[in-house]
Amino acid sequence: MLSLGHPVPTDRERIVQLFFLGFLAVTAYELYRLVLPFLAPIAWGLLLAFMVHPVQVEVARLVRSRSLAAALLGVAVGLLVVAPALWLSGRLVSEASALYGRVAALAGAAGMQAVHERVLHEPHVAALVRRLAERGYDLDAALPRVAMEVAQLASDFAVKNLAGVARNAVRFVVDLGIALLVFFYALRDGDTYAATLRALTPLHEEDTAAVFESLRATLSAVMRGLILSAVLQGATVGLGLLATGVPYWAFLATLAMVCGLLPVGGTALVWLPAAGWLAWTAGWAVALALAAWCTLAVVVIDNVVKPLAMGRGSGLPTVALFFGIAGGLVAYGPLGLFAGPAIVSVLIALLRVFRRTYGREGGAGSRPAAADEA
Secondary structure, eight states: OOOTTSOOHHHHHHHHHHHHHHHHHHHHHHHHHHHGGGHHHHHHHHHHHHHHHHHHHHHHHHHTOHHHHHHHHHHHHHHHHHHHHHHHHHHHHHHHHHHHHHHHHHHSHHHHHHHHHHHHTSHHHHHHHHHHHHTTOOHHHHHHHHHHHHHHHHHHHHHHTHHHHHHHHHHHHHHHHHHHHHHHHHHHHHHHHHHHHHHHSOSOHHHHHHHHHHHHHHHHHHHHHHHHHHHHHHHHHHHHHHHHTOTTHHHHHHHHHHHTTSSSSTTHHHHHHHHHHHHHHTOHHHHHHHHHHHHHHHHHIIIIIHHHHHHHHHOOOHHHHHHHHHHHHHHHGGGHHHHHHHHHHHHHHHHHHHHHHHSTTTOTTSSHHHHHHO
């Protein structure tokens, strides 16, 4: 008979297990707090490594060194990211300076008078001015004052946000360095990390393989759909800009392709200002033609090409993929483009495992043979 002063071994083991799990949870939470400020660049580095992993395998086979292959790909990706970013930044600064000069000229007395005369001589605007004058509203006198106030507000906004732009530039450089660091180690040791994670998963091997394969297929399909749709949108917007005579159309097409990856705004951030410029310089007909072409292209690509490219490889229903992306954007921001579908795919894979193990498909005795022998 056991003494009251000595606990039963099973109780002691339970206490040890509870202590261990609680300590593990606290440590994991503190680790999460440590990496939280860098979570976004870490996630982007991992996603980038996932995309480049097939190339890493071939390069490692050629150079016979995983570290050297990862370093070479890290330098290549860094150049592919940094060089276009610097080029785009330089072009944007140059174009912004030219635009600022034109706006400053327009904001002057002569420029405002020219804008004032041109606007008021538009047939529709002239009719509106006459109707407002009949009701006691002198738009002819109010327009220059409103324009000057808008210019002053824009100038004040630019001055106030210069510090924020500088901070964002520094943060971008830091985040890029972290992402490239994570990218290198994920490429070099990613297979080891994945094997360790699979070994820690308390599922049967075939179930673990099914979950990881579902996650891999979903992420690959989402990346393929996003990149394909962005390239197609940039190309179609570039064709529209070229056909309508917009200057710097190649640069704007590249910028539209980059904007096509954004969850909000998209290519409209490029072609809407271009359409406004055309309305001012070439007339409303050309501007409306460009807007109609870009809108039709974006609608077709977003609603036909992108779902087909994403859904065909992921194996997810289209509605599940849609809500995964939409909900992911709301919950996680830009990373939700990948996190949302990944969560949906893992949940569906786990439900399939549950049905196979405990549902009618497998029954209570689908896995027991090994358990009974143990």
